[in-house]
Amino acid sequence: MPAELGLGLLVGAVGGVVGYIGPGGAACSSSETGLPGCATGLIIGTLVGVGVGVSAGVTWGGMLSDGQGAWFTGALPGMLVGAAVGSGAGLIADKAVVALIAAPPLMLVGASIGYELSHKAHVSAQRVQPLVSVTPRGATFGLMGHF
Template identity: 40%
Template sequence: MTLLSSRVPMSALLLFLLLLAPRAGLAAGDAPLAAEAPSPTERSLTLEGDEHAPSMEESTGWVFTPGRAPLGLRLLAEVGAGVATAAAGGLVAGIGGFGLCQATGVLYATEGGCFYALLFGAMAGMAVGYPVGVWWGGEVVGGDGRLWASLLGGGLGLAAGYLGSRVLIAQTGRGESLIAIPLLAMVGASLGYELSAARPSVQPLLSLDTRGGMLGLAGRF
């Protein structure tokens, strides 16, 4: 094996070292900055993943609402809201009927004067107010019934109670059966609301974001 060697002048060697020194110092000084500053890819992942990562609702379009309360709690909320709304509706409609009677003279010529207008207005307000209260009371606790079904059920219950009480009064001559009118109206309103609620449904759910994905099932119960 033959070794080749050549002599390099000392001045040329010193000049080469002087040229390398600024580059080495600059690289050593910039190394921490390069380590601290994130790359464009890391910066985009940080911004998207940490500051504004798309949530499950944003990525899938689903909006999760609180689950439905148990049936007993729903019925309690429906009855409470129905009674409160019926009382408010009866008060407003009764005062309105009395004022209309005073202004127009309708029913004023009867024996009770405007008392019957007050009574009829209050009864109408309560008959409409109770199903409305059942509807919004059920919605508050996660129910999913329909207002028209609550109104229809209340109306059918009211009619059934009235007709049934008339038959019982004709047979017995006693008026205790009149209590069936409001009771059947209350039962009909809640029954109509609950029967019109949407049935449970389940469907696949896919969620994607910058940190990965998730596959599962989502539904309403």
């Protein structure tokens, strides 16, 4: 978990900067509505960059820790749920800055939870282990299974 969260935070920050400069800057330069359109483009570009970076960083951290989770079916959907909750908070407050503040931590938590849930989907629940039991009539050997 620490590797997932640490790399998710780091790669998410880099993704936010890239999103701010790249798509956010392009939306700002092509905006005909002035400052409000420019600010919206910058916020959307930043949040998209943070989201992609967070989900990739969490997946990368999990892979470095021998995790078996998935990006497409785990970290990405979890990040999208976190982004929806954070953006919803911004819409409720009627301020885009609230979404910019609330969404990234929720994206990180959502990506980590999603990655861990997808990891659990890849782990087999079937287990067989040897069993030794001592009774008054002697020792018993066998196998015990969990299916």
